[in-house]
Amino acid sequence: MKNDLEEIEIQLLLEGIYQYYGFDFRNYARSSLHRRIRKILADENLPYISDLQARILHDPACLQRFLLGITVNVTSMFRDPSFFLAFRQRVVPLLRTYPYVRIWHAGCSQGQEVYSMAILLQEEGIYDRCRIYATDANETVLKQAENAIYPLELMQQYTQLYLQAGGKQSFSEYYTAAYGNAILRHSLKQNIIFSQHNLATDRSFNEFHVILCRNVLIYFNADLQKHVHYLFHESLCMLGILALGRQESLRLSPFQSHYEPIANREKIYRRLH
Amino acid sequence: MPQLIVIGTSLGGLTALPVLLQTLSPALSTPIAIVQHRHRDSRSGLLDFLQPYTTLSLREVEDKDPIQPRTIYLAPADYHLLVESHQFALSIDEPVSFARPSIDVLFETAAESFGKEAIGVILTGANQDGAQGAATLKAQGGTVIIQDPTTAESPIMPAAVQANTSVDWVLPLTQIGSCLNHLCLATRKSRSS
Known part of the structure; x- marks a missing residue:
């Protein structure tokens, strides 16, 4: 049940970010996205994704931290x-x-x-x-x-x-x-x-x-x-x-x-x- | 009925995995996903090394591979392997506890997707990757099996799981395969009868 609620909260968060800021993460693969959002939640010291949604929508600095947390991949020179x-x-x-x-x-x-x-x-x-x-x-x-x-x-x-x-x-x-x-x-x-x-x-x-x-x-x-x-x-x-x-x-x-x-x-x- | 078996191992895994694979029943249809810590540059070496020990099909995961029966999936070097309902996903997110692939990441996402229908197995290893993931898997109702630390080439990894989680089975390496056969095949028999 917790996971269903989390999925709903994530959908609302992504929809909110898309409608307000134009960044579209709605079709990102769910498993990595969930992990990354949970990490951001912990870094922001917030209990619920709904709280994160409020902070992102009202605080552009938080959006920047979110974008960084969602998109950074860790690669190297001459990977492979x-x-x-x-x-x-x-x-x-x-x-x-x-x-x-x-x-x-x-x-x-x-x-x-x-x-x-x-x-x-x-x-x-x-x-x-x-x-x-x-x-x-x-x-x-x-x-x-x-x-x-x-x-x-x-x-x-x-x-x-x-x-x-x-x-x-x-x-x-x-x-x-x-x-x-x-x-x-x-x-x-x-x-x-x-x-x-x-x-x-x-x-x-x-x-x-x-x-x-x-x-x-x-x-x-x-x-x-x-x-x-x-x-x-x-x-x-x-x-x-x-x-x-x-x-x-x-x-x-x-x-x-x-x-x-x-x-x-x-x-x-x-x-x- | 178990839908997925996830296995994690590190130091000593290259000795342990062949033993485990050889003791799996050829009739086993439950898909298996394995994280073996290894060097980031190692390519299909692990697959070639393990193939002689099993008649099940063995595959290094490619992005969004559907989870198929009678198949053993290996986490590719330098990627995290994630379970995403009925398919696999990969990521190059930062290493977790210095590891990529991370056993925790595989176990936690397996727990989310399959809960009590997932079985987690931790074999020999010299670090604590997997301890968190096994705890999550157990908390979601899954089954946790560890190699008896006293018989493991490197006891740290299974011992870390044992310290953290009330594990379902503590077994010597040679009995883990038959335990998996029992858990996955017995359920099916009782269902069909």
Whole structure:
């Protein structure tokens, strides 16, 4: 019974946020959403979700904390190094044939994987003709991504992943250490455009040669996943590349038959029609 | 009648899981989900390692996989595995008690979806992940089985559950499989008769 009541309270909360602020979480996958809302409830020191609803609707600062709590994913540079290796070996040769490459990194979170891609493209000598559009629904996270500052203690792990991903330099060349932080080299940023985009509510904004959306769709239910696959299909040029997370697939996409796998295990696909 | 068996293990699990899988009846149709703590980079290694020990189908979970009978599901490395009514979901939320996948996350969401129709099993392990989840599972009416800490390669994990929860069964590893067979198959027989 408690769970039924909780579900009702969550539905009312999400509906309220959508109607008042326009942020649409109504089609987020329920299990993660419930956990995250419960954590926010504990952080806000409130007994009921209905109390949280009142606070969010009347206090925009609380909304900001909620948005952060609901949307932040914890990833790393070169997460799944074999993906980046496959991208280097199978996708980069295709990209070399274009005079100009537009890449959309949808749901870039704090930017770790965007900079990983920038490093990869730089090492392959094609970064100059690439433009990466890195988007996320959350403004705070985007600012963190734009800052390109990460805890220094993570660099050892990132270095290992970088090497497994086929890195060609010394990873330490890509950052400067200062006050316990690693500040990424400025040249990595030069062709990245950070902007806010909400996959649930915003429309297509360009045509791309590559769309990367890794471990974002896992947070959406089947309906919203379908919606986003429409958006991707519409935004991808003919023979464009779609890259999903390691445990995601096109199974829930209405366009499954429109793609062929390029690296099946790494979930890299090419749009055929 | 049990709808889902969830199993959590850490250090020593690679020795314990083959023993457990070999003692499961081939007639067992109840789906099983396993969290084995492992390195974030390990890919399908665990699946290849475990497959020879079972005739049930073994699969690393992909996002929104429906929960099917006669299937053993493995939590993929570096993702949380969550039960969402009759399907699985994955997340890359922050690690819980330093673990991703987290046993607590699997057990708590299994408890929410299946309550008394869930069975939780905690095997050998050198940390306390699972203690919270097993308590939740029990509180929701589920059944909790632990490997007898005195016989576990690493007793910390099952002992932490025992300290927190009044567990239903404390068994040596070699008897856990037959206990599961009994709980899942006996109920079915009595139903059909």
